[in-house]
Amino acid sequence: MSETRTTGTALIPEDVVKLIRPDIMAMEPYTPVVPFEVLGEQLGRPPDEIIKLNANENPYGPSPRALEALAALNGAASIYPDPEARRLRALLADYVGVDAACIMVGAGSDELILLLASLFLAPGDAIIDCPPTFSMYPFNAAIAGARVVNVPRHPDFSLDVEGIERAARESGARLIFLCSPNNPDGGVIAPADLDRLLALPLIVVVDEAYHEFSSAESVAPRVPDTPNLIVLRTFSKWAGLAGLRVGYGIIPPPIIEHLWKIKQPYNVNVAADVAARATLKDLPRMQANVRKIVAERERLLRELSAISFLEPYPSQANFVLCRVTGIEAATLRQWLEDEGILIRYYNKPGLRDHVRITAGTPAQTDALLAALRRIEAKTG
Numbered sequence: 102m103s104e105t106r107t108t109g110t111a112l113i114p115e116d117v118v119k120l121i122r123p124d125i126m127a128m129e130p131y132t133p134v135v136p137f138e139v140l141g142e143q144l145g146r147p148p149d150e151i152i153k154l155n156a157n158e159n160p161y162g163p164s165p166r167a168l169e170a171l172a173a174l175n176g177a178a179s180i181y182p183d184p185e186a187r188r189l190r191a192l193l194a195d196y197v198g199v200d201a202a203c204i205m206v207g208a209g210s211d212e213l214i215l216l217l218a219s220l221f222l223a224p225g226d227a228i229i230d231c232p233p234t235f236s237m238y239p240f241n242a243a244i245a246g247a248r249v250v251n252v253p254r255h256p257d258f259s260l261d262v263e264g265i266e267r268a269a270r271e272s273g274a275r276l277i278f279l280c281s282p283n284n285p286d287g288g289v290i291a292p293a294d295l296d297r298l299l300a301l302p303l304i305v306v307v308d309e310a311y312h313e314f315s316s317a318e319s320v321a322p323r324v325p326d327t328p329n330l331i332v333l334r335t336f337s338k339w340a341g342l343a344g345l346r347v348g349y350g351i352i353p354p355p356i357i358e359h360l361w362k363i364k365q366p367y368n369v370n371v372a373a374d375v376a377a378r379a380t381l382k383d384l385p386r387m388q389a390n391v392r393k394i395v396a397e398r399e400r401l402l403r404e405l406s407a408i409s410f411l412e413p414y415p416s417q418a419n420f421v422l423c424r425v426t427g428i429e430a431a432t433l434r435q436w437l438e439d440e441g442i443l444i445r446y447y448n449k450p451g452l453r454d455h456v457r458i459t460a461g462t463p464a465q466t467d468a469l470l471a472a473l474r475r476i477e478a479k480t481g
C-alpha cells in the first residue's frame with residue numbers, strides 16, 4: 102500500500118482552482134505548434150525530410166556570423182544579460198533609423214505584445230482587433246482581462262476604416278493592433294488609412310514582423326514624432342532567428358519610459374543578444390537571402406495560380422495565402438502532410454477555405470508544386 106503523505110493543507114484541488122482568475126478559467130486553451138521532432142515521429146519521417154512551409158520561418162537559417170558568435174559564447178552564458186540590451190539597441194538604431202532611446206528589445210515580438218497589453222489594458226478595457234490577422238493580439242488582450250472588439254477586414258483583407266472609427270467611438274478602445282504586411286494575407290496598410298487611424302484617441306501598434314519582405318515603406322521613422330504610434334519588428338522571419346526569440350519595439354519616449362518599468366529585467370538572453378548583433382553586422386548576406394525568398398514568393402504566386410483548385414492572393418510577406426476551391430482546405434493540408442509537406446490551415450470563420458504557404462527554397466517549391474500537381478491529377 103502506498104504511503105499517504107500529509108501536506109498540512111486544508112485545501113482540496115477544487116478549492117485551489119477557485120483561486121484562479123475566473124476569466125482565465127473560462128479562456129479557451131491556446132493550441133501550440135507541434136515541435137518538429139514530434140511531427141517527424143508522427144509522420145514517420147526524419148525531420149530533415151519534412152518540408153516546413155507552415156510557420157513563415159526562414160529556410161536559409163541564421164547568419165553564419167550569428168552561429169559563430171553563439172559558438173564563442175563560452176563563459177558569457179553564466180552571466181546575466183544586459184537588461185537594457187544597449188549594444189543591440191545601438192545597432193538597431195542604425196538599422197531602423199531611429200534613436201536607441203525609442204527602442205526596446207523583447208523575447209520575440211510576442212513578449213512585446215504582452216507587455217503592451219499589460220501597460221495599456223486593465224480588466225474590462227477594450228482593444229480593437231481586425232481579423233483575420235495574427236492571433237496573438239486578442240490572446241494577449243484576454244490575458245490582461247480586456248474586451249476584444251472585432252472589426253473584421255473587408256473580403257479583400259483591407260481594413261474597414263469606417264468600422265474601426267465607429268468601434269473606437271462606441272467602445273472607448275485604448276489599443277488597436279494592425280499587422281502590415283498582414284498575417285495571413287500579406288497585404289499592407291494603405292498610408293491614408295493609417296493616417297486616419299492615428300487621428301483616433303487610441304494607441305496604434307503596427308506590427309511589421311514581415312517588413313523586410315515588403316516593398317512598402319516602414320512607418321517606424323514616424324514613431325518619435327507620433328505619440329500614439331508603436332511599431333513592432335522581429336528577427337524571427339528575415340533573420341532566421343525564430344528559435345532564439347528576439348524582437349523589438351519602436352516606441353515613443355513618453356510611453357517607453359513606463360514600459361521599462363514592467364519589463365522583466367533579463368528578458369533577452371545572451372544567446373539571442375549576440376546572435377542578433379552578429380546578424381546586423383552581416384546585412385548584405387541576410388538581405389540577399391531575403392531577395393531569394395521574395396523571388397520564390399513571386400514564383401509561388403505565379404505557379405499556384407495555375408493549380409486549378411487554388412486562388413493565391415498577392416503578398417508583401419514571405420508567404421502566400423490561397424483560397425481553396427473544389428476541395429476542402431483541411432483535406433488539402435492533410436494530403437500534403439501525408440507527403441511530408443506542412444502548410445498552414447485555419448479552422449476559423451472566414452478562413453476555413455484558405456491555406457497559407459510559406460515561401461521556401463526553390464527545391465521546396467518544386468516539391469510542393471509536384472505534390473499539388475499529383476493532387477490535381479487525382480481530383481481533376
Ligand SMILES: Cc1ncc(COP(=O)(O)O)c(C=O)c1O
Nearest residue numbers: 209210211235284310335337348
Ligand atoms: C504578425 C506577427 N507578429 C509577430 C510574430 C511573432 O514574432 P516573434 O517570433 O518575434 O515573437 C509573428 C510570428 O508568426 C507574426 O506573424
